[in-house]
Amino acid sequence: MTKIRKTRAAVAFAAKEPLKVVEVDLQGPQAGEVLIEIMATGICHTDAYTLDGLDSEGLFPCILGHEGAGIVRELGEGVTSLKVGDHVIPLYTPECRQCKSCLSGKTNLCTAIRATQGKGVMPDGTSRFSFDGKPIYHYMGCSTFANHTVLPEIAVAKIRDDAPFDKACYIGCGVTTGVGAVTNSAKVEPGSNVIVFGLGGIGLNVLQAARLVGADKIIGVDINDDKKEWGERFGMTHFVNPKKVDGDLVAHLVDLTDGGADYTFDCTGNTDVMRNALEACHRGWGVSVVIGVAEAGKEISTRPFQLVTGRVWKGSAFGGAKGRTDVPKIVDWYMNGKIEIDPMITHVLDLDQINEAFDLMHSGESIRSVVVY
Numbered sequence: 068m069t070k071i072r073k074t075r076a077a078v079a080f081a082a083k084e085p086l087k088v089v090e091v092d093l094q095g096p097q098a099g100e101v102l103i104e105i106m107a108t109g110i111c112h113t114d115a116y117t118l119d120g121l122d123s124e125g126l127f128p129c130i131l132g133h134e135g136a137g138i139v140r141e142l143g144e145g146v147t148s149l150k151v152g153d154h155v156i157p158l159y160t161p162e163c164r165q166c167k168s169c170l171s172g173k174t175n176l177c178t179a180i181r182a183t184q185g186k187g188v189m190p191d192g193t194s195r196f197s198f199d200g201k202p203i204y205h206y207m208g209c210s211t212f213a214n215h216t217v218l219p220e221i222a223v224a225k226i227r228d229d230a231p232f233d234k235a236c237y238i239g240c241g242v243t244t245g246v247g248a249v250t251n252s253a254k255v256e257p258g259s260n261v262i263v264f265g266l267g268g269i270g271l272n273v274l275q276a277a278r279l280v281g282a283d284k285i286i287g288v289d290i291n292d293d294k295k296e297w298g299e300r301f302g303m304t305h306f307v308n309p310k311k312v313d314g315d316l317v318a319h320l321v322d323l324t325d326g327g328a329d330y331t332f333d334c335t336g337n338t339d340v341m342r343n344a345l346e347a348c349h350r351g352w353g354v355s356v357v358i359g360v361a362e363a364g365k366e367i368s369t370r371p372f373q374l375v376t377g378r379v380w381k382g383s384a385f386g387g388a389k390g391r392t393d394v395p396k397i398v399d400w401y402m403n404g405k406i407e408i409d410p411m412i413t414h415v416l417d418l419d420q421i422n423e424a425f426d427l428m429h430s431g432e433s434i435r436s437v438v439v440y
């Protein structure tokens with residue numbers, strides 16, 4: 068029987084209610100698991116979407132958070148790939164290197180523990196967290212809104228020791244998702260024309276990766292004019308606010324890109340925007356990548372003719388990145404100055420202030436808020 072420890076956590080007791088910071092009980096790591104002290108966590112729009120009751124897999128009470136960085140403090144039996152003291156990033160997309168998906172070489176969507184992860188429990192079907200003797204669900208297999216959490220070894224990326232936790236945590240979701248969508252999922256070529264819909268914590272990373280790979284026109288689309296300056300800071304060459312376009316937005320974008328973009332990215336989660344993103348692609352070859360997560364019950368549609376005439380609709384989860392292999396490389400890219408993170412972290416908060424992070428996101432004031440423990 069492993070030791071039970073107390074740790075501070077921001078618990079989502081019910082949908083649409085503010086998080087409550089309490090001391091929870093955490094059971095130590097079982098075989099194949101590790102206990103991690105979370106040093107910092109970002110707050111992603113997906114946390115807000117689940118808290119708002121829009122996630123078909125949302126379960127309560129739970130401990131949200133999936134964008135963390137920390138230190139391994141305890142090892143469960145049989146753990147070989149990590150040691151106590153390792154600096155790590157928890158992975159909501161694990162990499163077991165043994166399942167059909169990992170072995171296919173065609174996807175990053177490891178299936179080893181996806182079923183239990185979606186049910187808010189560890190691979191043995193139980194939760195490590197409890198409060199007042201009642202279990203609390205894990206979230207996306209990570210639960211980084213707790214100062215300590217437990218993860219399976221296959222869902223932990225070891226990173227270099229000199230990467231600052233308060234920046235590296237963002238690589239646990241937003242940075243990798245945006246950068247990887249460009250480099251892994253779309254494989255944008257130099258000279259391409261790109262349109263990015265939604266210039267938040269994900270969209271700005273799509274912009275900086277488009278710049279990195281040498282895209283030509285990089286158009287940003289957002290309903291918030293404040294995002295113009297932000298976009299320009301990360302490589303955007305043209306800004307479009309749909310509210311200020313006379314007439315049809317798609318026609319305007321097609322015009323701007325001489326027949327349509329080579330690549331478009333939805334970073335809003337809005338299904339109407341996803342349709343516009345597909346239809347703003349160039350006839351014959353344009354590829355539209357859905358990154359945004361749409362609320363339960365929403366569906367996408369377009370005239371099949373859009374696909375018959377060569378546009379391609381695809382999606383990207385965690386930027387197509389294989390967590391244990393690719394995340395340490397993205398940390399290197401940051402540490403070597405190839406990609407930027409610091410300016411995007413607009414707010415640094417204590418755990419007690421975590422509800423403010425959600426307000427800042429909804430008001431459009433923040434790009435990323437980070438809680439430092």
Ligand code: NAD
Pocket residue numbers: 111112113116240241244264265266267268269270288289290291294309334335336337340357358359360361383384385386428431434
């Ligand atoms: P965010 O709130 O930081 O940014 C969203 C941006 O979209 C804001 O700038 C907002 O003004 C803009 N926007 C909203 N409606 C718009 C519209 N109609 N037209 C144009 N712009 C609009 O959110 P984020 O953290 O960047 O996340 C973006 C989306 O990506 C969310 O749906 C999130 O759940 C999803 N996400 C997906 C993955 C993945 O692996 N696929 C990973 C992380 C986040």
Ligand code: AHE
Pocket residue numbers: 111113114122123124125160176181240360384385
């Ligand atoms: N639970 C949702 C799906 C949410 C979703 O698509 N999540 C993305 C990551 S968002 C990170 O901010 C993802 O990786 N999806 C792949 C997967 O296996 O969940 C629902 O619709 O049920």
Ligand code: ZN
Pocket residue numbers: 111112113114133134240241
């Ligand atoms: Zn996320």
